Amino acid sequence: xxxxxxxxxxxxxxxxxxxxxxxxxxxxxxxxxxxxxxxxxxxxxxxxxxxxxxxxxxxxxxxxxxxxxxxxxxxxxxxxxxxxxxxxxxxxxxxxxxxxxxxxxxxxxxxxxxx
Amino acid sequence: xxxxxxxxxxxxxxxxxxxxxxxxxxxxxxxxxxxxxxxxxxxxxxxxxxxxxxxxxxxxxxxxxxxxxxxxxxxxxxxxxxxxxxxxxxxxxxxxxxxxxxxxxxxxxxxxxxxxxxxxxxxxxxxxxxxxxxxxxxxxxxxxxxxxxxxxxxxxxxxxxxxxxxxxxxxxxxxxxxxxxxxxxxxxxxxxxxxxxxxxxxxxxxxxxxxxxxxxxxxx
Ligand SMILES: [Zn+2]
Numbered sequence: 132x133x134x135x136x137x138x139x140x141x142x143x144x145x146x147x148x149x150x151x152x153x154x155x156x157x158x159x160x161x162x163x164x165x166x167x168x169x170x171x172x173x174x175x176x177x178x179x180x181x182x183x184x185x186x187x188x189x190x191x192x193x194x195x196x197x198x199x200x201x202x203x204x205x206x207x208x209x210x211x212x213x214x215x216x217x218x219x220x221x222x223x224x225x226x227x228x229x230x231x232x233x234x235x236x237x238x239x240x241x242x243x244x245x246x
Numbered sequence: 247x248x249x250x251x252x253x254x255x256x257x258x259x260x261x262x263x264x265x266x267x268x269x270x271x272x273x274x275x276x277x278x279x280x281x282x283x284x285x286x287x288x289x290x291x292x293x294x295x296x297x298x299x300x301x302x303x304x305x306x307x308x309x310x311x312x313x314x315x316x317x318x319x320x321x322x323x324x325x326x327x328x329x330x331x332x333x334x335x336x337x338x339x340x341x342x343x344x345x346x347x348x349x350x351x352x353x354x355x356x357x358x359x360x361x362x363x364x365x366x367x368x369x370x371x372x373x374x375x376x377x378x379x380x381x382x383x384x385x386x387x388x389x390x391x392x393x394x395x396x397x398x399x400x401x402x403x404x405x406x407x408x409x410x411x412x413x414x415x416x417x418x419x420x421x422x423x424x425x426x427x428x429x430x431x432x433x434x435x436x437x438x439x440x441x442x443x444x445x446x447x448x449x450x451x452x453x454x455x456x457x458x459x460x461x462x463x464x465x466x
Contacts, residue, residue, distance in 0.1 A: 133340055133372045140255045148251045168401050170375045217400040218433040229436065231404070237375075239251045246247075 137171060137237065138179035142189055145242050149188065153244065158189045160243035166199040168234035201234030259376055262344035266351065266379025273356040276465040277364065278458070279378055281402060282386035283395070284368030287412045289317045291386055291445040292365060296324040298455050303462055305361045308350050310342040317365065327354060333367065341372040344379055361462045370399040382407040382461055389413045389422045396430040403434040408441065408457055415444040 141161065149156045165171055177194055184190050201214040203221075210223035211232070219229050254260070270277050282288040289309075296305055306327040309318045318330035331346055342364060351362065364380065366373040385406040387395055390413060396403045403409065409431055417424060428440050439457060443450030 133375065136343075137255055140258065144251060144253050144255065148249050148253075150249075168404075170371045170401055217397040219400075219404065220433060220436055226436075235401070237255045239253050239255065241248050241250045241252070244247045244249065 134171060134175040134179045135183065138176060138183045141180065141239060142183055142187060144239055145189060146187070148239075148242060149244070156188045157245040158192050158242050159245040160193045160195055161189070161239060162241045162243070163194060163196045164199055164236045164238045164240050165196055166201065166234040166236040168201050168231075169237045171237060197240075199233050199236045202232040204230045204232055206230055256375070259344045262348055263377035263379040266344055266348055269348075269351070269356070270362070270379060270381070273359070274466055275356050275359050275362050276382075276462040277362045277378075277380040278461075279364045279366055279373075279380035279383045280386065281366045281370070281373045281383065281406075282368055283370045283391060286368070286386045286388040286391065287445050288365060288368065288386045289320055291410060291412055291443075292363065293320060293324055294445050294448055294451065295455065295458065296321065296326050298451070299361075299459065300325055303360045303459065304358055305363060306354050306356075306359045307363045307365060308342075308347065308354075309365045310346075310367045321365075327359075329354065340367055340369045341376050342366050342378060343376050347378045360466060361458075370395070370402045374399070374402040374405055381465065384408045384410060386410045386412055387427070389416055389420060389424060389427070393423050393426040393430060396427070396434050400434050403431055403438070406435065406438060408439045408454075410454060411440060411442040412445055414442050414450060415447045 145158055145161060173196060180194060184192055203214050203219060204211045205221035205223055206228035207226040208224040210221055212222060221229060280288060307321050309328060309330045311317055311330060311332055315330045318328045321328040329350055331350055364378060383406045385402055411427060431438060431440055441454040443454055
């Protein structure tokens with residue numbers, strides 16, 4: 132499991148994004164985008180965040196996770212579709228060359244400070 | 247108050263991976279990231295591979311393990327330069343990240359290597375997520391595991407450049423559908439070469455060695 136490392140990175144990114152002139156900031160919400168294909172287990176991530184944010188401005192932060200579908204495009208026929216399940220073959224022409232458009236996201240889109 | 251961030255969490259790793267890739271390009275070293283589940287016979291496959299390609303292809307190996315040096319010790323017997331990274335000092339991580347590769351590779355004599363193989367930690371989930379600056383990825387699976395492994399770990403197979411289906415010498419004794427395993431890999435990653443072989447008997451080794459050799463030669 133690498134959720135602890137991911138959580139640590141998230142805390143680092145969030146802390147760096149808080150403007151210096153805010154006194155005693157407290158991060159209430161962290162808005163995340165996580166692709167279905169990213170190897171991140173949501174429960175583990177929540178648990179790791181809880182542990183790692185103790186005594187930081189992120190303590191008790193609410194993780195709002197937007198789950199991003201796996202989208203693919205066939206390089207041969209241009210067909211675009213949402214990949215459900217693990218197979219990646221183009222349902223249009225059954226050819227091989229498939230390009231991944233989304234699904235591997237692991238991003239912080241914004242954070243919300245408590246008033 | 248909302249603050250826009252829009253930052254990728256793995257960016258630090260990706261930046262380091264790019265730096266590694268530049269270094270490896272400069273040194274003309276082909277880097278192969280070998281991944282597998284635990285017990286698939288990755289080290290044995292590597293040992294037999296090294297015995298076939300050395301000394302023509304000067305090879306170094308970085309072995310990742312959570313806490314033992316058993317694998318590196320076995321690999322050194324082939325004459326290759328093998329360095330072990332133990333991740334227990336980094337919290338028992340489940341994968342090798344780019345900064346660990348940087349730290350280790352820069353201590354190796356890259357000017358005298360054609361090929362650097364990174365034997366990643368036995369785990370089909372996490373290593374797939376971390377770019378280390380490699381040129382190619384090979385995933386090793388064995389016939390003692392389920393035929394559906396590729397479907398369960400799609401990212402690993404999606405991002406691999408080739409796959410090895412190991413331990414085919416055991417097929418007569420198992421109720422294993424090798425065709426189904428290979429078909430499942432093709433579903434996830436159509437067109438990916440799959441080498442069915444036995445590291446023990448070395449049956450089926452030629453196509454794999456040819457693939458690896460041609461990849462290495464393309465970078466020299
Ligand atoms: Zn198509």
